[in-house]
Amino acid sequence: MKKRILVVIVALLMVIVGMAAFTACNTCEHRWAYRSEEVLREPTCTQEGEKACSCYNCGAEWTEEIPKIDHDYSMRISTTATCTTGGTSVYRCTMCGQEESKYDSALGHDYSGYFCKRCQKMDEGFSKVEFNSGMFDSSNLFSNSLGSFILSVDAVAGSKDVEVSLFASGKTTGMVVWTAVILNDTEKSFECSLAGSGSLRYGSTTLLSKEGQLENPYSASNNYYIKLTVSKL
Numbered sequence: 001m002k003k004r005i006l007v008v009i010v011a012l013l014m015v016i017v018g019m020a021a022f023t024a025c026n027t028c029e030h031r032w033a034y035r036s037e038e039v040l041r042e043p044t045c046t047q048e049g050e051k052a053c054s055c056y057n058c059g060a061e062w063t064e065e066i067p068k069i070d071h072d073y074s075m076r077i078s079t080t081a082t083c084t085t086g087g088t089s090v091y092r093c094t095m096c097g098q099e100e101s102k103y104d105s106a107l108g109h110d111y112s113g114y115f116c117k118r119c120q121k122m123d124e125g126f127s128k129v130e131f132n133s134g135m136f137d138s139s140n141l142f143s144n145s146l147g148s149f150i151l152s153v154d155a156v157a158g159s160k161d162v163e164v165s166l167f168a169s170g171k172t173t174g175m176v177v178w179t180a181v182i183l184n185d186t187e188k189s190f191e192c193s194l195a196g197s198g199s200l201r202y203g204s205t206t207l208l209s210k211e212g213q214l215e216n217p218y219s220a221s222n223n224y225y226i227k228l229t230v231s232k233l
């Protein structure tokens with residue numbers, strides 16, 4: 001009987017002591033207000049630092065890791081990305097010498113109107129055209145689902161008068177509307193836009209023609225580009 005009571009008392013004591021220890025630990029938490037810290041080793045960009053901590057409240061002492069600091073990258077070599085080629089930037093840490101490379105993909109053209117703002121390349125939709133060229137100049141052959149169009153652009157040097165003629169061979173029958181936009185690449189300028197309409201007949205050739213005015217007098221030393229769009233009415 002006596003032995004059993006003793007066992008119960010011991011068990012109860014153990015529970016109380018355990019709870020007391022748990023409570024004490026929980027109450028302190030080594031709060032920042034009670035802390036004293038001393039840096040033992042400053043962190044660098046390659047190694048963590050260390051600090052000694054102590055708690056005024058409970059007297060505990062321990063060490064803590066200080067996280068690494070960031071690399072201090074400064075740019076070393078760089079090639080700038082262009083419309084068609086990628087760029088590389090190599091950054092080197094001034095503290096540890098570690099290098100980091102950053103690749104930029106090609107920017108792609110940024111068209112503003114008819115030309116790329118960066119490299120001045122012309123919109124892909126334009127084809128070089130020779131004024132007063134023979135009508136079978138292959139560079140002046142356009143084609144779409146409605147038919148094939150041989151384009152002839154006529155102008156006289158020094159004059160602003162221009163005529164665009166389309167020899168259209170229809171793949172379809174019906175009314176079409178067409179627009180020819182002419183650009184002067186040497187001056188990087190818009191010259192004129194001519195729009196017309198006409199009827200196409202399947203398997204036969206039609207002449208669609210329009211006269212207009214260039215912004216600047218035609219000069220053989222300039223390069224001219226034309227964008228032709230033909231759509232069914």
Ligand SMILES: [Zn+2]
Nearest residue numbers: 028030055058
């Ligand atoms: Zn404490």
Ligand SMILES: [Zn+2]
Nearest residue numbers: 045071093096
């Ligand atoms: Zn570093």
Ligand SMILES: [Zn+2]
Nearest residue numbers: 083109116119
């Ligand atoms: Zn470009």
